[in-house]
Amino acid sequence: MRPSLAGVGFIFDCDGTLLDTMDAWLSMEDTFASRVGGRIDSSMREALCTMTMPEEAVFLHETFGVGASPAELEAEIDEYFMSYYSERAEMTPGAGALIEEVRRRGIPCAIASSSPHAYLEAGLGRTGLLGAFTSVFSTEDVGASKRERKIYDAAAKSMKAVPELTWCFDDAVYALHAMKKAGFKTVGVYDRDTSGTVDQLRETADTTVLTLEDVDIDELLALQAAHLAASA
Template sequence: MSGIGVIFDCDGTLVDSMGAWHEVDRTLAAEAGIALTKADADAITTMSLPEASAYLHEQCGLGASSEDVLAMIFERMRAFYANEVEARPGALAFVQGLHARGVPMAVASSTPPDMLACCIERCGFAPYMKAVVSVDDLGTSKREPAVYDHARSFLGTDRAHTWGFEDAAYALDTLRAAGFRTGAIYDNDISGSWDALVARAELLIPTWEDLTAEAFLDKVRA
């Protein structure tokens, strides 16, 4: 379908991994005798990994340094991506359906590149993506549209004809402000409550099993 492109977030959108990300902070903190508050969790959700590591060290007292915290997180999450992560139900079928209909796709994620590549390969998405990019490639975060524009450059589409699918409310704010089309899938209230996603997305689904590629493209054509 000429002129239409789709950019997917990875964690919480294509794959079931946000629980592991939320838990790794709490687990590492608990092992050090530190209890994270809801305010801590809310703050960390919008941060890049270096920012979150600095926050956990400086504000919560975890680790000998922010670099130490980052290394601990990486060790736990690399093992998770290599051995445990799974695609969200229906996600691969949706991606395959778009690919069969000629829709170019990419992944734009806040996950470090090595973990991201491992995850996309393990869960079967790699053959269908024009690009898999991380905010780390650009030294930015999803509070800015740069990572989406970088992914879009591989699709040959403009912002107005490129859909971004996210589970995080703050990332949808970025997409919408930049003029992208916005799709959302609910994952958890930390990333974005149902009401928060409704307020930000043109299209919201509970699971990928609730949307076929054909139904999505019918909406795009409407």
């Protein structure tokens, strides 16, 4: 008999987890920095990984002097990415099959992402994933970054799920730390070392996969049930 799904939910990051879009973000950062002779080093890349898009625009403007103002730079970035998500965004390996299986089982799922809401709807719509989600939350929707718990709580509430019964999937170590601190169960999904090495993901998350093709829903629900039994 399968475990009860009462209070259960799945929360997915988008970029680098469901959508293979991180190369586009890294390329954008490099392009704007190089426009004025700058270069993104490893410490900058690590910091940029945690930022919302408005924060990135401020960082690139203040660090390299790109754009007449952060607002002007953000508008230029926005124009590029709306086109990209609408016309070129693709799923990561295993994303389509996993979301279809989650939907088949009746497990509610939501999105929690740092990308602007319009990009999320465009990319998820293009790839056919959008209709599977109870809700789509961007950090701009909740007024807080993924370094804070607010976006995860909002996603869980939208599904009538509770943190200890909710699995969060993310490729970024900093986000996994925030999720765990807020009481959520976590799946580290490897994308690239700049988001988190495999070792870092394994040290942080409750379980880690190299791609979404490796996710075993029955195993996640069994781990969850065992944890609840042990803490009862």
